[in-house]
Amino acid sequence: MLQLEQLTLNIPDTTKPRVVIIGGGFGAVNLTKNLPDEQFQVVMLSKQNYHGFWPLLYQVATAGLEPESIAEPIRKLFDDHKDFHFRFTRVNSINPAAKTVSTVIGDVPYDYLVIATGTKSNYFGNEQIKQNAFGLKHLSDAINLRSQLLQSFEQANLTKNPEARRSLLNIVIAGAGPTGVELAGSLAEMRQHVLPRDYPGMDFREMNIYLVDGLDRVLPPMSPESSRHTHGYLEKLGVIIKLNKFVESYDGQTVKFKDGEEIRSQTLVWAAGVAGATIEGLPAETVERGRYLVNTFNQVQGFTDVFAIGDVAVMKSEKWPKGHPQVAQPAIQQGVHLAKNLVRKLRGDEWKPFSYFDKGSLAIVGRARAVADLPGKKSLSGFIAWVAWLFVHIYYLVGFRNKLIVMANWVYRFFTYQRGTRIIIQPYVNSEDKAAQEYVRLQTVD
Known part of the structure; x- marks a missing residue:
């Protein structure tokens, strides 16, 4: 070296x-x-030596897409630029x-x-949450979260302790913006269509997905109408929504809120601010x-x-x-x-000031469930918004190969509900979680 x-x-x-x-x-x-x-x-x-399409990170985290399908090497993007120099x-x-x-x-x-x-990620100075929660800002974050989720399901399938199993199956998402909403919807569909097939002996009614936000509605950046539709979609999917709620601490085992409520969970996803x-x-x-x-x-x-x-x-x-x-x-x-x-x-020409053209906002909650705020204060919801979301994300995804791979994955999932990347390549172990360290050690010993 x-x-x-x-x-x-x-x-x-x-x-x-x-x-x-x-x-x-x-x-x-x-x-x-x-x-x-x-x-x-x-x-x-x-x-990082790649350009990533971060709006789809949550799909990598929930085993819907391969990490490489939403990223493109920066050098490849500009291999025709003779005086472009990338340094890692x-x-x-x-x-x-x-x-x-x-x-x-x-x-x-x-x-x-x-x-x-x-x-x-903005942890607002809370070092304990920063140490133990899962962010979702980079590919490595998504891969770590995917490993954590899959390991939790595997361990829940092995334990006879009901309290330990519930702790493994409880997932808390802090932040009900687009990232939190889309992650919650994806996990809910996974719970409904994928996990019961993978673990036929488990009762996934024990799996709780909590979406928590300090404000009074989900999707605060979008219109009240889109928030209302999204709230309804999430409730139909069985997501437990907790508004006007602030996470105070998380030690890797228990999420504690400022009002005194506690939730036992091995997985807290931090999407509460940047x-x-x-x-x-x-x-x-x-x-x-x-x-x-x-x-x-x-x-x-x-x-x-x-x-x-x-x-x-x-x-x-x-x-x-x-x-x-x-x-x-x-x-x-x-x-x-x-x-x-x-x-x-x-x-030697005069500079022109920047003027932002707001093309609107989109958020997907699940299959045929999405919301869109369009220019002119118009809103869409349901299947039409879902199709618009698919089109926009394919359009802005970098690389023709990536567009084909992502589209093929989505078509496959539409007809089968399956997610083909449910593999634990690199087990995730929190440095403070001794029990998880021992479990991984036993599973990977030669």
């Missing part, structure tokens, strides 16, 4: 303006696609005075810096509630050559006083728009 001091970023010199992009999400990818290769050198720095590394800090980005293997000078780091993945180096006043303050050109407050796009940026306006929603569309549109403005700068 090479030592860090033996590694170098090895980025070729250039006479073209160098655009350094931190991150490989929707904003970063769409910015790079729209920067002319002959006019700019693009250096992308990311601690973690960024430590930014030095705006020296115009450099510091990584674990060296510094990168820039002409223009674009921060497109997205978000991270924070911008900011980087050290920029002044504190450039950050508000974990996001960089930017103007209508996506320039970070106080800088002309440092930009932030997507979830990590907050661009306030009369229509969006708290900034744009932290979903894919603002990142995509800001990436495209910033590329056009950088080209305008080379030509």
Whole structure:
């Protein structure tokens, strides 16, 4: 194994303006696609070597899709860009005075810096929950959660202790936004159609799926009408909804709420909030509630050559006083728009301010159950919204191969209700759970 001091970023010199992009999400990818290769050198720095389609992470976690079907190698996306350079590394800090980005293997000078780091799970300072709960922000999170769920079902099938079995089968989801709602619906359908076939000796009426939120309705970002439809869909699927409810602590065994209620559960999924993945180096006043303050050109407050796009940026306006929603569309549109403005700068043309076109919001609850908020304050629900959800997600999925694989999986599941990825490749073991460690050790011993 090479030592860090033996590694170098090895980025070729250039006479073209160098655009350094931190991150490989929707904003970063769409910015790079729209920067002319002959006019700019693009250096992308990311601690992941793939671009993932995060709206489908919950389907990986519930064994509906393979991890590789919702991700595409970043190098493959830009293999026709001759002056694009991807470096698989973690960024430590930014030095705006020296115009450099510091990584674990060296510094990168820039002409223009674009921060497109997205978000991270927000545990609101609760280290115990952070240690024991399952996030759902990356492929590794989805794979860990899938392993945890499948292991819990296997262990529940083996135990004779009713209390232990209920603890293994209880699943608590904190956060009733799109991620929480879609995960709850997927688990409920799995409980109804898949698990009874896999474990014919188990009574899955003992399996409880709890969806918890501190606000007074599910899907708070969407319209009240969509929330009402979603609440009804979830109740028909048997999901237990607890609103105006706050998780206080979780030790890996018991979820405790602020009102004193407790639920014994081996699995708490944390979908209760996100924070911008900011980087050290920029002044504190450039950050508000974990996001960089930017103007209508996506320039970070106080800088002309440092930009932030997507979830990590907050661009306030009369229509969006708290900034744009932290979903894919603002990142995509800001990436495209910033590329056009950088080209305008080379030509000496005047920059154009960014204007967000809200294409609406979608959420799926299960088979033929979905909701959609469309422009013009129109809403759809049921089968039509479900078809719209399928079409939109296939359309924005990166890579023709991935589109085919995901579509084939969905068609197969539509007719059979089966999920073909119910395999435990890498057992998940919480470092604090001694019983789980012993169970995995016994199962994997040679």
